[in-house]
Amino acid sequence: MSTYTKRVRYKNHKRHINVGARPGSIIIPDDAEKPQIVVYSFNQDDLQTSKGTNIETITRQIKKCTDHTHWIKINGLGDARLIEDIGTFLGINQLVLEDIVNTHQRPKFDEYEGYVFGTSRVIYFNKEDELINCQFSGIVKDNIVISFEESHKDYFEAVTARLKAGKGIIRTAGPGYIFYSLTDTILDNYFVLLAKIGDMIDQTEDKLYQSPDKSIMFDAQQLKRTLIIIRRSCWPERDKINDMIRSESELITKETKLFLRDAYDHCIQAMDMVESYKEVTSSIIDLYLSMVSNRMNEIMKVLTIISVIFIPLTFIAGIYGMNFSREDANGHVIKDNMPELYVQHGYVYTLIGMFLIGCGLIFIFWKKGWFNKL
Amino acid sequence: MSTYTKRVRYKNHKRHINVGARPGSIIIPDDAEKPQIVVYSFNQDDLQTSKGTNIETITRQIKKCTDHTHWIKINGLGDARLIEDIGTFLGINQLVLEDIVNTHQRPKFDEYEGYVFGTSRVIYFNKEDELINCQFSGIVKDNIVISFEESHKDYFEAVTARLKAGKGIIRTAGPGYIFYSLTDTILDNYFVLLAKIGDMIDQTEDKLYQSPDKSIMFDAQQLKRTLIIIRRSCWPERDKINDMIRSESELITKETKLFLRDAYDHCIQAMDMVESYKEVTSSIIDLYLSMVSNRMNEIMKVLTIISVIFIPLTFIAGIYGMNFSREDANGHVIKDNMPELYVQHGYVYTLIGMFLIGCGLIFIFWKKGWFNKL
Amino acid sequence: MSTYTKRVRYKNHKRHINVGARPGSIIIPDDAEKPQIVVYSFNQDDLQTSKGTNIETITRQIKKCTDHTHWIKINGLGDARLIEDIGTFLGINQLVLEDIVNTHQRPKFDEYEGYVFGTSRVIYFNKEDELINCQFSGIVKDNIVISFEESHKDYFEAVTARLKAGKGIIRTAGPGYIFYSLTDTILDNYFVLLAKIGDMIDQTEDKLYQSPDKSIMFDAQQLKRTLIIIRRSCWPERDKINDMIRSESELITKETKLFLRDAYDHCIQAMDMVESYKEVTSSIIDLYLSMVSNRMNEIMKVLTIISVIFIPLTFIAGIYGMNFSREDANGHVIKDNMPELYVQHGYVYTLIGMFLIGCGLIFIFWKKGWFNKL
Amino acid sequence: MSTYTKRVRYKNHKRHINVGARPGSIIIPDDAEKPQIVVYSFNQDDLQTSKGTNIETITRQIKKCTDHTHWIKINGLGDARLIEDIGTFLGINQLVLEDIVNTHQRPKFDEYEGYVFGTSRVIYFNKEDELINCQFSGIVKDNIVISFEESHKDYFEAVTARLKAGKGIIRTAGPGYIFYSLTDTILDNYFVLLAKIGDMIDQTEDKLYQSPDKSIMFDAQQLKRTLIIIRRSCWPERDKINDMIRSESELITKETKLFLRDAYDHCIQAMDMVESYKEVTSSIIDLYLSMVSNRMNEIMKVLTIISVIFIPLTFIAGIYGMNFSREDANGHVIKDNMPELYVQHGYVYTLIGMFLIGCGLIFIFWKKGWFNKL
Amino acid sequence: MSTYTKRVRYKNHKRHINVGARPGSIIIPDDAEKPQIVVYSFNQDDLQTSKGTNIETITRQIKKCTDHTHWIKINGLGDARLIEDIGTFLGINQLVLEDIVNTHQRPKFDEYEGYVFGTSRVIYFNKEDELINCQFSGIVKDNIVISFEESHKDYFEAVTARLKAGKGIIRTAGPGYIFYSLTDTILDNYFVLLAKIGDMIDQTEDKLYQSPDKSIMFDAQQLKRTLIIIRRSCWPERDKINDMIRSESELITKETKLFLRDAYDHCIQAMDMVESYKEVTSSIIDLYLSMVSNRMNEIMKVLTIISVIFIPLTFIAGIYGMNFSREDANGHVIKDNMPELYVQHGYVYTLIGMFLIGCGLIFIFWKKGWFNKL
Helix, strand or coil: CCCCCCCCCCCCCCCCCCCCCCCCCCCCEEECCCCCEEEEEEECEEEEEEEEEEEHHHHHHHHHHCCCCCEEEEEEECCCCHHHHHHHHHHHHHHHHHHHCCCCCEEEEEEEEEEEEEEEEEEEEEECCCCCEEEEEEEEEEEEEEEEECCCCCCCCCCCCCCCCCCCCCCCCHHHHHHHHHHHHHHHHHHHHHHHHHHHHHHHHHHHHHHCCCCHHHHHHHHHHHHHHHHHHHHHHHHHHHHHHHHHCCCCCCCHHHHHHHHHHHHHHHHHHHHHHHHHHHEEEEEEHHHHHHHHHHHHHHHHHHHHHHHHHHHHHHHHHCCCCEECCCCCECCCCCHHCCCCCCHHHHHHHHHHHHHHHHHHHHCCCCCCCC | CCCCCCCEEECCCCCCCCCCCCCCCCCCCCCCCCCCEEEEEEEECCEEEEEEECCCHHHHHHHHHCCCCCEEECEHHHHHHHHHHHHHHHHHCCCHHHHHHHHCCCCCEEEEEEEEEEEEEEEEEEECCEEEEEEEEEEEEEEEEEEEECCCCCHHHHHHHHHHHHCCCCCCCEEEEHHHHHHHHHHHHHHHHHHHHHHHHHHHHHHHHCCCHHHHHHHHHHHHHHHHHHHHHHHHHHHHHHHHHCCCCCCCHHHHHHHEEEEEEEEHHHHHHHHHHHHHHHHHHHHHHHHHHHHHHHHHHHHHHHHHHHHHHHHHHCCCCCCCCCCCCCCCCCCCEEEEECCCCCCHHHHHHHHHHHHHHHHHHHHCCCCCCC | CCCCCCCEEECCCCCCCCCCCCCCCCCCCCCCCCEEEEEECCCCCEEEEEEECHHHHHHHHHCCCCCCEEEEEECCCHHHHHHHHHHHCCCCCHHHHHHCCCCCCCCCEEEEEEEEEEEEEEEECCCCCCEEEEEEEEEEECEEEEEECCCCCCCHHHHHHHHHCCCCCCCCCCCCHHHHHCCCCCCCCCCCHHHHHHHHHHHHHHHHHCCCCCCHHHHHHHHHHHHHHHHHHHHHHHHHHHHHHHCCCCCCCHHHHHHHHHHHHHHHHHHHHHHHHHHHHHHHHHHHHHHHHHHHHHHHHHHHHHCCCCHHHHHHHCCCCCCCCEEECCCEEEECCCCHHHHHCHHHHHHHHHHHHHHHHHHHHHHHHCCCCC | CCCCCCCCCEEEECCCEEECCCCCCCCCCCCCCCCCEEEEEEEEEEEEEEEEECCCHHHHHHCCCCCCCCEEEEEEECCHHHHHHHHHHHHCCHHHHHHHCCCCCEEEEECCCCEEEEEEEEEEEECCCCEEEEEEEEEEEEEEEEEEECCCCCCCCHHHHHHCCCCCCCCCCCCHHHHHHHHHHHHHHHHHHHHHHHHHHHHHHHHHHHHHCCCCCCCCCCHHHHHHHHHHHHHHHHHHHHHHHHHCCCCCHHHHHHHHHHHHHHHHHHHHHHHHHHHHHHHHHHHHHHHHHHHHHHHHHHHHHHHHHHHHHHHHHHCCCCCCCCEECCCCCCCCHHHHHHHCHHHHHHHHHHHHHHHHHHHHHHHHHCCCCC | CCCCCCCEEECCCCCCCCCCCCCCCCCCCCHHHEEEEEEECCCCCCEEEEEECCCHHHHEEEEEEEEEEEEEEEECCHHHHHHHHHHHCCCCCCCHHHHHHHHCCCEEEEECCCEEEEEEEEEEEEECCCCCEEEEEEEEEEEEEEECCCCCCCCHHHHHHHHHCCCCCCCCCCHHHHHHHHHHHHHHHHHHHHHHHHHHHHHHHHHHCCCCHHHHHHHHHHHHHHHHHHHHHHHHHHHHHHHHHHHCCCCCCCCHHHHHHHHHHHHHHHHHHHHHHHHHHHHHHHHHHHHHHHHHHHHHHHHHHHHHHHHHHHEEEEEHCCCCCCCCCCCCCCCCCHHHHCCHHHHHHHHHHHHHHHHHHHHHHHHCCCCCCC
């Protein structure tokens, strides 16, 4: 059985709208997770890690490791104080801090004096098969990259693994490359999601060909909604990557831009797939509806053929079931009251007549092509 | 029960079309509310407020407070004289004045010599749950910002509160920032509206899954119409904000432009939501229509199965209900008139025959897959 | 009752296609109205008017009033000679003259050496409620503006009234301003038309909610067709006005361009309304079709419920209406031929059985949710 | 009767695809017509014509008339040798020659060193009412214009007539003007085609209002297909003319460009008409489908009303047609077996009861609004 | 019978997604075919060929033939070592190598220092009538062109044949021309595919007109899906060729660009055909659905006419089939119990009455236009 027929839930924090509030206000929703900080400080030879929950964790490590690149990984945004401390420590604009905690941003890339800021949408199915659509944001400044994630889920496991392994250029290519790696991981996950959706589409299509039922319509609609969500993230993501490639900031090195071009291609591929899948989903819906229509047609034909054949016959039987009396109230014979009933072979003739009428009607239907396939 | 099934009314002043009228004519509709003027004059330390209904209120205050920024807040446009007086006092073009009172403008931003002019659409549900779509317009000149609203509703409460509190840069950032704050408040309210629409969509979808009825179609259509109205305001609003960002007027300071960029992002987010909601609404309609179609299919199947089984059986009963006589008019026995009726076990055989026919038909339907789910 | 249910006729001269004809040929359709010429010569203080039907009317007046601006208003294009005379007199290109008489041009604005040429579509309902879609064209040269209209209808009454009144800048702003005023009047009339269509949409929607019938579909389709016609004029009109604003010709003064910008805004507003109205019309059609679908559903349910309840009951009645004989042909009792008929309380039991079957079926339908609202 | 209900045939040579063939190969389809050459050599005073089937015809004439412009008109492309000879004689690129014989080009305009090359689609209904979509191509070089047509049909009759008459600038404006004239003739024919389609649409719409039948659907689909074909030619034609206008080649004179601008306007008009016609055709289909839907609705209502009224009545008649015996098998009276049958006025009461039930049901239907118009 | 009614299978390697993997990783899917290498070394006079499976084959040949152009043709990507060796030998970027083995690239053209890289989609039906959509990629560097194909299929037979024949410029125009020839062959195959689809559309349309059945819907959907796949390849292919034309690399010579322009035209033609075919397919679906709808309508009419005529007649027969007794339980005559049954000619009158009712109903239906064609 399709694992998809249950309704997909779109888990999403409600947006807190503070009409007319001072721009740059940092308002934390009540259900935000408490932050966990991990600081990775690394150069080609060395990798130092420290964990904590407040600004001290960060400042201590940065002071300690002077010739390192620092990746400050923050999971959970539930501490307004921490966000503001980081803002003060690095000299980040209030509006940027607001964008970090107000987790409904579209993917975008903004350059500020001395640092750059970018956001992406992280989309995945969690263990309860709810579609999670949360925000990743990152700041690159000097030799520091800070990443903000909404939950404690270890989404960037692959990147930290590569960092620990120390293979490739990840340790040497600077904070911009780390930021690229995170973005690329998010994009890779879009393909994981799209592969899953591709499988669901195949399943739904198989069901359509083998045992169509009305769950197809629900499946198709949910696929559509999921695709709408991915597309809504994918289009601005493309613009964001393009902005990064055309950025003149020194924080995005020429070497990183080469990789970004690759990510750009991936992003367009993902969009291509989303559009194709939407078209295929629509055509599945069309095909299903035409099948419903055909089925109705077929049912109507059976009903009509049987009804139209038997209704006149039953009428004739009704005629000869009438009780017109052979004798009137006074006992005189009434000659023209249903004389057929008293005729030799009357019953047989009637049956033969009925049979001929039935055959005639079948012949008419056959002529009209009702036994054809339409 | 959904609070949305009643028909949304779109309250809107009828446009007064004066074919071929001299451009720049100031024609006040009869139902326009009389203006109420509040002048806020403020600098970092001081905030002076004065109220009134005529040009004197404004001129007196401006003369009095020479090193202040002035926000002249006008609620109600029902006084052509006042509008013209303001125009003369500040040297505003006639066409601009016409745009202020002709409250069907699209959001736009125009630069004139020495001042800038902008309009927005203010959209909200009033207490009677009518969707109000009225106009806000503002002029920024030197140290003055004038805002014009159609009604007496205190729509910009949050901004006046921040002004009175004196926190943040609102008192120091100049009249352009006030104008930005008003625009931003309008945008924030779009999100309030969209959040409400999002809830309505969720409700409608829940209804679809739990107890679908034909109100869904009406709900969906009204959601669609409301979204059309918001989109019609949102798209030009984006262009307007973009024009403000690219404006070279000194009235829009560099600092304000940073905030405008933020507002621009919000505007695109709102548009994104409108488009997604429209798609979701369409897919709700499609799903509902397919459910209607399926329901019909199901009803037809029940009707057809029952009819097709009983129609032949009733015909047979009709046959044996005919009154063909055992004896002709002369009392002679007619042997072949319904001999079945006089046969030992005839009735039992008939019942068994009927039962077999019924079973056969059910078997045929089962073979055809009519008991399947499609 | 809606005044719109009758079919809108689109009165339109048939295009005369002269395949391969020399470009610049002036071919007058047979049904073209004979021209009436009015020449308005005016300066700030003076307004002289003369009427006639040939080129003399024009040349005489122009010679006489040397320091005036001249507006030559020509109603009716049914005189090839006159058109050619005007062309020769003012030195107009043959292709322009062809465009004037070939009244199927899209709105456009072309600059030539020494003069500019523009066309618009004039759209209105005439007294017979036919939708008229005819052409206005105008030439501006030096201190002369010539306007060509297809019919004798006094379409620009408002402009001549303002000219006669002499108020505003109309007498001093030059021939380009007159041309703008005429264009603006045409645009104003689009709003009149759109207001009428808005009313029709409201009426149709009211009908949909109160007493839907199949005229709705016809109404909606006619609204759509009318909107297609307006849109077809409105889009190129916008481009035309934009061309005028960006024109470097001295004939369009900077002052006039300010007004043109206003007209440009109006044009976009009109387009906005057309698009919204089209969407609303589509959604009315969708809603209506879903109502038809629902109605069908409801009818089918009633039919099915009644049929399915009574068909088995009638069958039972048919069974006990059979004439299986208690005695065979030889007068022997046949015990198993319908013994139920001779049983104490048989009839009562049968009725009770029927009643129970009926209740059972109703219960099944209720369980299936057929008495719900879908 | 509509002349359009028969299926339009799209006569089109099959494309010969030679996968991986050397570009520039000249491969003539077997069914290509043999070429007929007419050379028109003309200057202001003189027009000389010669006919033939090989390259000699051309070279001889060109040698003879040295101060003439030459129009070499070739009808039929069935001679690879001739095409190659012309290519050699005038120094034409192989790829151009391939485009001439491979008659599936989109309209385009290419400039080469010393000559320009353009193609158009010639679309018309032939005498068998097949829609012909064939290729016209032309080369302009020095004082020579060569036109290639697929068939012997005299498509450019009007141009040759003007050339013979010698009126206008056709004899003096050079070969580029001839090429323009041919293009313009093709465009004029699009309008002829569109006028015919417009008539067909009117006919179909009349049929829809007066006697709708299912041929409407077929008509509409064929109109749509024809419009798709015209649009496919019209869009690139516009680009082609635009390329010609912006061409810097001396072969397209400034004078010709003025005419080309006119042709450009025509092309956009044609596209406008195609788009409008497509929309109107779609709305005809929608209206027709809604009529089918309404008709079904109406039929269902009649069926349901009649069925639902008579089914219970027939059931009652069935009840009193049952043969429950007054006496049991032993001749004892069974009191409760259908005592109604033996009651004074029983029959009358039954008829009255039936009448009341019928009236009640009609009243219920009337209450439900089934006698309304929906 | 249509060869298309079976379901088209879209054979496609599953994409291997390695979330967060180091960009530039060369991961070979398990089912990749083992590479076969053919090296063609040629100059105007000479053509040397050598085959093998490892890098030696290539290096040896290149060393041997110093004044030749080399085309290294690699079929099968199942050897990571070989790909890396080639990358090292020619100095190719890791990201390019990854794109070669990760066979889900969109068509693209990238320039690198010293070499260019391009990919295309190769689409064809294999012998099992599965639609294969695999990747071709090529690198051009100095006098070397390397082509990578996914399978061993001899797809570029035509190009190798031309190379062996040595006709035309193929041996002299350099490696860029070889790359163009391969691209052009891929494009030619799109036309083969589209011709096949065109035939399928014609077949499906014929079926629609001659013997419509529900396979049409499936056919149309599969055509649509196939067209979606081709379009997805065709659009970026156009961009790719355009990039090649505008490339400033010396590897794409001016001569080759002339041919590329030709290929560009072909690509646009293919896109045109795809779009037209999609529209035609949609209109086939619409027409089919309307035929289903009409058929239903017709069936309903027959059912309704027959039912509505016979239901009242059967009711009347039912009335006179009731057994109301002429005598009450006590043997007294009940005068008003069905006196009709004892009337002279009662039966005849009843039959006449029934006949008149039937005629009346037929007349009503005729009046309502139910015997018309709708």
